[in-house]
Amino acid sequence: MxxxxxxxxxxxxxxxxxxxxxxxxxxxxxxxxxxxxxxxxxxxxxxxxxxxxxxxxxxxxxxxxxxxxxxxWPGCYGFNRLIHNHTLKAVDYIFKSNQDFSYSQKQYIRDDVRFCDWKASFCPDCVRDDLKKLGYSYWRRFSTPFITVCYKHNTVLMERCPFCNKLFSQTAHPLDVMWQGCRGNYLNEAISLPNDDPLALRHAVMVHEICSSPYYLSYEGMIHSLRDKAASVTQHLSGESARQMNFLYYQMDALQDSLNIYVKINNASRHDESKLGLTKFIAKIYGGFSDVLGDLTAHEFEFRSIDSLWSTYQSGGIETANFVEEDSINGLGYWSCPNPCQWSKSEHSTDHLETKISRRYKCCNLIAS
Ligand SMILES: [Zn+2]
Ligand SMILES: [Zn+2]
Structure with missing residues (x-):
């Protein structure tokens, strides 16, 4: 890389x-x-x-x-604004711990996450709506394989060209088919296929609503709520459904145990698990996003607006997370370590070793510096 x-x-x-x-x-x-x-x-x-x-x-x-x-849109703010509004990875960053002061943790200074690839899928009804409204259409971030249904029209997303059956991809059938058509046909001519899987629709709607949340959502609260909800739902199930729900309960219970430890040692740097997979469980257990919000309000969580953390990235820390907030107007970066963990002081800690290495923080637009 x-x-x-x-x-x-x-x-x-x-x-x-x-x-x-x-x-x-x-x-x-x-x-x-x-x-x-x-x-x-x-x-x-x-x-x-x-x-x-x-x-x-x-x-x-x-x-x-x-x-x-x-x-x-340069700098950390522009980087995170683009990720938040145009990639599915946003879900990973909207669920957040109170101890995390960055939007995408270390991703602004690391290169280990794939934010988007060339696979794509479309809803014919969305294409037709776009043509009426904009005069053209485009590919959405809500796409297969993770999202299989259009949250607006409840139609199956098409990942193969309806005219030549090729998968939309980087080279075999590039995304230009949206604007130049295929074999004289255009994607708005495709016949939409109604979805018959209620869970797939609920999941698509749920992910869309999570991505539209004006505030961060409590990650600890979500795990806690899923665990409690799984426990209460299991009582009314039997057979394979009960077994699956019970498995989910134990998964959430184990996750909550580890989160409790991280919260205790003030370690936001550990909250880097993918949250995207959780949305399938959320859609399975909750009827809608308003029910999720209802349960989350029972947990202590600081309501912060989404764009309030776009300028901040996690600049380092293994035992303790530390952050840099970019001030693009003055070209400065403000370093902070709001929740120091006692383990960082140990001579055997990675943080202690890092203090022996001098580091220069570049500011503000890392790519241009
Ligand atoms: Zn649609
Ligand atoms: Zn084609």
Missing amino acids: LALSSRLFGLSKLQLSSTMLPQIQTDESLTSYVRRSLFLNQLGAGMEAFKQLTTFPNLRNTEVKIIASALG
């Missing part, structure tokens, strides 16, 4: 002006935006960086920063 990053690091110097780019649309996936920009302005000055992005199998930290920068 290092080689890829350094290649793109050079590319960041190719200036893309946000005025040349189309507006990124609500819930548009990053790969849709890259391909759509190129489709509209293939030969435009500065599009070399976007062309290069299409050669990578997926978009990670460096690639997301290039898009954010091109949109005129």
